[in-house]
Amino acid sequence: MERSLELLLALIATMTIIHLVHAQDQRGFISLDCGLPESEPSSYIESVTGLNFSSDATFIQSGETGTIQTYLKISLKPYRTLRYFREGTRNCYDIPVEKRRIYLIKAWFIYGNYDGLDIRPKFDMYLGPNLWATVDMQKLFNDPTSEEMLHNSTSDSLQICLVKSGTTTPLISSLELRPLGRDSYSTKSLIDPKSGSLKLLERIYYTNSGNEIRYPDDAYDRQWTPHSQLWLPHISTTSDVSDGGSYKLPKAVRQNAATPTNASEPLTIEWTSENPNDQYYMYEHLAEIQDLQANETREFAVFLNGHSFSDPVTPEKLEIITMASHTPRTCEGGKCSLQLTRTWRSTLPPLLNAYEIYRVIQFTQSETNEKDVVAIKSIKHAYGLNIINWQGDPCVPQHFMWDGLNCSSTDISIPPIITSLNLSSIGLSGTIAAAIQNLEQLENLDLSNNNLTGELPEFLGNIMFINLSENNLNGSIPAALQRKDVILHGNPRLFHPGTSCSKSPSKKFPVAMVACVATVVILVAALVLFLVFRKKKVSTVDDPQLGQRMSLINKRFTYSEVIKMTNNFQGALGEGGFGRVYRGTLNDSEHVAVKVCNESSPQFFKQFKAEVDILLRAHHKYLVNLVGYCDEGNHLALVYEFVPNGDLKEHLSGKQGRPIINWGMRLKIAMEVSQGLEYLHDGCKPSMIHRDVKTANILLCEDFQAKIADFGLSRSSPVAGETHVLTVVAGTPGYLDPEYHSTSRLSKKSDVYSFGILLLEMITNKPVIDVDGTREMSGIAQWVRLELERGEITKIMDPNLYVDYNSPSVWNALTLAISCTDPSSANRPPMSDVVTKLKACLASENLSGLSEFC
Numbered sequence: 001m002e003r004s005l006e007l008l009l010a011l012i013a014t015m016t017i018i019h020l021v022h023a024q025d026q027r028g029f030i031s032l033d034c035g036l037p038e039s040e041p042s043s044y045i046e047s048v049t050g051l052n053f054s055s056d057a058t059f060i061q062s063g064e065t066g067t068i069q070t071y072l073k074i075s076l077k078p079y080r081t082l083r084y085f086r087e088g089t090r091n092c093y094d095i096p097v098e099k100r101r102i103y104l105i106k107a108w109f110i111y112g113n114y115d116g117l118d119i120r121p122k123f124d125m126y127l128g129p130n131l132w133a134t135v136d137m138q139k140l141f142n143d144p145t146s147e148e149m150l151h152n153s154t155s156d157s158l159q160i161c162l163v164k165s166g167t168t169t170p171l172i173s174s175l176e177l178r179p180l181g182r183d184s185y186s187t188k189s190l191i192d193p194k195s196g197s198l199k200l201l202e203r204i205y206y207t208n209s210g211n212e213i214r215y216p217d218d219a220y221d222r223q224w225t226p227h228s229q230l231w232l233p234h235i236s237t238t239s240d241v242s243d244g245g246s247y248k249l250p251k252a253v254r255q256n257a258a259t260p261t262n263a264s265e266p267l268t269i270e271w272t273s274e275n276p277n278d279q280y281y282m283y284e285h286l287a288e289i290q291d292l293q294a295n296e297t298r299e300f301a302v303f304l305n306g307h308s309f310s311d312p313v314t315p316e317k318l319e320i321i322t323m324a325s326h327t328p329r330t331c332e333g334g335k336c337s338l339q340l341t342r343t344w345r346s347t348l349p350p351l352l353n354a355y356e357i358y359r360v361i362q363f364t365q366s367e368t369n370e371k372d373v374v375a376i377k378s379i380k381h382a383y384g385l386n387i388i389n390w391q392g393d394p395c396v397p398q399h400f401m402w403d404g405l406n407c408s409s410t411d412i413s414i415p416p417i418i419t420s421l422n423l424s425s426i427g428l429s430g431t432i433a434a435a436i437q438n439l440e441q442l443e444n445l446d447l448s449n450n451n452l453t454g455e456l457p458e459f460l461g462n463i464m465f466i467n468l469s470e471n472n473l474n475g476s477i478p479a480a481l482q483r484k485d486v487i488l489h490g491n492p493r494l495f496h497p498g499t500s501c502s503k504s505p506s507k508k509f510p511v512a513m514v515a516c517v518a519t520v521v522i523l524v525a526a527l528v529l530f531l532v533f534r535k536k537k538v539s540t541v542d543d544p545q546l547g548q549r550m551s552l553i554n555k556r557f558t559y560s561e562v563i564k565m566t567n568n569f570q571g572a573l574g575e576g577g578f579g580r581v582y583r584g585t586l587n588d589s590e591h592v593a594v595k596v597c598n599e600s601s602p603q604f605f606k607q608f609k610a611e612v613d614i615l616l617r618a619h620h621k622y623l624v625n626l627v628g629y630c631d632e633g634n635h636l637a638l639v640y641e642f643v644p645n646g647d648l649k650e651h652l653s654g655k656q657g658r659p660i661i662n663w664g665m666r667l668k669i670a671m672e673v674s675q676g677l678e679y680l681h682d683g684c685k686p687s688m689i690h691r692d693v694k695t696a697n698i699l700l701c702e703d704f705q706a707k708i709a710d711f712g713l714s715r716s717s718p719v720a721g722e723t724h725v726l727t728v729v730a731g732t733p734g735y736l737d738p739e740y741h742s743t744s745r746l747s748k749k750s751d752v753y754s755f756g757i758l759l760l761e762m763i764t765n766k767p768v769i770d771v772d773g774t775r776e777m778s779g780i781a782q783w784v785r786l787e788l789e790r791g792e793i794t795k796i797m798d799p800n801l802y803v804d805y806n807s808p809s810v811w812n813a814l815t816l817a818i819s820c821t822d823p824s825s826a827n828r829p830p831m832s833d834v835v836t837k838l839k840a841c842l843a844s845e846n847l848s849g850l851s852e853f854c
Contacts, residue, residue, distance in 0.1 A: 031046075031078070031176050032093075032174060033054065033078040034174055036057070036065075047077075049215050060391075063085045067082075068113070079108055079173050082112075082172060085164075090126070090161050093158075094157055097153045097177065101152070101182075102182075102185055103152075103153060103158075103179055104220055105175075105176070105177050108172070110143060115169075122165065124162075126392065127363070128158070128363075129395075130365050134165070149197050160175065161392045181220075187326055197363060200356070200358055201271065201359050202225075202271070206234055206352065206354065207234060207236070212226065213226075213252055217252065228258075232259070235259060239289070240318065241318045243320065247285065247322055256289075258351070259349050263346075267339070268338070269339075278334075280329050280336065283324045284323040284340070284355045285320055285356075287316060287321065287353055288316060298315060298349075299313070299343045299346040300313065304337070304339075305332055306337075309329075365412045366416070368418070375435045375439050376402075382435060387402070389402055394418065405418055405420065406418075406419050419444070420443060420445075422683060422684075429453070432452060432460070436459070442462075444465045445460070453471075453473065454474065456475065460481055464619075473488075555628035557629065562584075565586055566594050566596075569596070582594045592641065593640045594637055595638045608631075608636045611626075612629060617684060621705070623676050624643065624707045645699070645701060645704060648669060652762065663801050663809075663810060669700070669704065673706050673758070674838050676707075677831050681748045688711075688714050689748055690708065691731055693754035693758055735768060739824065739825050749828045752820050756781070756819070757821060760821065765800060768780045781817075781821040788818075809844050812844075816838070816841075
């Protein structure tokens with residue numbers, strides 16, 4: 001809720017003398033002075049309120065501190081300093097709280113021209129993964145402003161985040177949390193956190209001469225605004241009035257009230273709803289503070305927009321009662337009118353001491369699985385990681401997912417789970433963190449190229465794929481880690497149990513050492529001979545690490561085995577630039593696809609190595625899996641998992657007898673392809689650019705799950721601080737980024753362009769290049785833009801979709817495709833945004849007929 005400067009100054013002016021002897025218990029209070037200078041004590045008692053404030057520095061790892069300019073006369077110390085965030089998109093406070101406790105959370109924001117730029121900011125505020133409020137300080141008279149809510153904590157910590165939504169810099173002056181009574185504000189939305197939390201709209205008490213009230217007069221530090229109206233006579237008493245039980249209302253609130261002059265008139269409270277669907281909870285606090293005559297009665301009912309809010313009530317003498325709505329209410333037409341109306345039995349008008357109105361904030365996105373959050377925080381602490389985006393919820397919102405993580409893609413109502421952790425090449429030291437075992441659904445772990453020491457823990461055996469190469473680990477390799485999908489090279493002190501170089505008793509040391517040295521000499525000689533032979537046989541390509549890297553893949557096949565598994569190269573599945581692809585069989589049962597190089601040249605060997613290199617490091621459910629390889633003389637072959645449903649291009653055209661897939665399935669496939677590309681761009685270390693995204697390279701499993709294939713043209717992404725890499729232009733015409741084509745500057749946005757073309761092809765089922773001259777514009781992106789300008793949607797849509805294109809998700813996907821194919825890479829969204837938008841499209845699409853075909 002916003003508070004004007006006048007209200008805050010009035011509060012300061014009236015709270016100049018506080019009798020600390022009457023101060024309430026502050027147990028559980030968290031009062032953070034954001035930006036408190038390091039030169040001052042880390043905590044202090046604020047002289048006006050008596051509240052104990054402390055520095056926010058221990059609750060956040062980022063941000064800079066500032067002080068408001070002196071023209072803004074703020075005497076309350078916590079509001080004179082601030083913390084602002086120029087770096088990072090999301091910066092979060094991590095605050096310990098009591099689980100399943102309702103908290104009043106209040107944040108103050110005072111710009112005060114601290115930076116001398118006179119540019120007030122606008123930004124978003126999140127609680128965990130959900131939007132709490134948009135803080136707009138660009139409006140007139142809202143410096144300072146505040147946001148306040150009631151929230152039931154679902155875990156033992158809260159992440160309160162400030163998020164950039166534009167070009168201005170987020171800031172915060174203070175952050176205050178107050179635990180409330182367990183029996184107060186017990187509405188459905190707070191009892192069940194999935195139903196949302198409550199954002200304060202108004203908190204008013206009636207008085208003629210009262211002042212702003214907060215702690216210590218209010219035990220929970222609620223802020224009460226005095227309110228008076230000429231047509232509402234105010235009454236008061238000096239007698240003691242009960243404090244309302246668990247609500248603990250301030251004395252001044254209890255001893256003052258308002259009542260209409262005309263007994264037949266209702267007492268009316270009105271406000272405007274920003275959205276007609278907004279839901280509200282209302283709390284009316286009242287007590288009979290007048291001495292009634294024997295023939296006088298006071299009874300009234302409460303109505304919201306004419307609908308009964310409660311049964312008739314008679315206020316208790318000097319006893320506060322609270323009339324609360326236990327279910328949320330909406331206001332028809334966005335106009336809200338709460339009326340206290342006397343009944344026919346009453347001789348007196350209604351009476352009201354105070355009221356509170358809250359709007360429901362729907363928190364629909366579930367937080368990351370609590371056990372995973374505890375585990376990843378422990379890992380962060382164990383390695384002393386200070387990564388700028390390792391703040392807030394680890395997995396959601398997805399576009400804020402922590403670097404190096406991948407999480408399960410589930411319904412927003414189900415807590416996401418961490419499935420992949422990549423901390424490669426970031427300078428880790430010490431042993432492998434024990435907390436990793438608490439990531440119970442972890443499938444991929446990459447801790448390569450660090451300085452980790454110690455032995456390999458047994459719990460790593462539960463993880464599907466592990467890369468621990470290039471560290472300094474020691475000891476024997478547990479049996480559970482002697483697998484094909486565990487990469488351990490570059491750890492010279494690791495050894496397999498039972499090898500000739502394992503430790504022996506001291507009396508046999510000379511013999512063992514001689515045996516080890518001899519073994520090493522033989523191996524080195526063999527390796528030298530192999531490299532010399534390889535250099536002569538294949539090409540002038542110099543890659544001494546290729547044999548070592550390829551030996552880490554699942555299996556190396558001989559050329560005779562390739563001949564056998566393909567039945568002497570029978571059953572060709574297709575042909576590409578690298579060579580033909582054949583269907584094969586392993587062990588008389590496992591079906592595979594075998595890509596055989598059709599010539600031995602430096603270019604083809606380079607593509608062979610590129611594909612091996614990326615599939616060695618990249619493991620994702622939407623990327624095709626590499627089973628093994630053949631590298632024998634001039635014979636090069638790659639053996640993949642067999643993907644039985646052909647490629648996407650066949651299913652769009654209906655070729656090879658493939659069924660033409662409907663819109664719901666197309667949307668699902670597009671989302672899976674985008675997630676695979678997002679992994680290459682942001683989850684793989686180093687990140688990769690596919691460089692040949694097209695429908696022919698999207699394979700479909702039996703259940704139509706997408707698999708990205710053909711990584712022969714892939715390249716590493718630009719390193720930190722660079723936007724592109726210069727490379728020879730390669731790719732497929734029609735899908736090729738025009739900016740990359742004209743400048744040779746390759747970036748992740750080149751894949752985004754190709755994906756946009758792929759998405760347009762899925763929507764239109766038209767060729768990406770019109771070679772027959774039947775279209776005014778040969779390129780599909782230019783043609784779609786032209787037809788959209790003309791409003792010719794029927795010419796764009798694939799006729800096989802029939803009426804499916806009336807779905808809003810089609811329009812959203814079409815808009816996304818147009819943005820992806822913008823001629824300027826700077827205007828294209830990152831792949832993470834593409835994933836988010838496609839998920840939103842899919843969520844809005846009725847997928848009940850997903851397995852049916854048009």
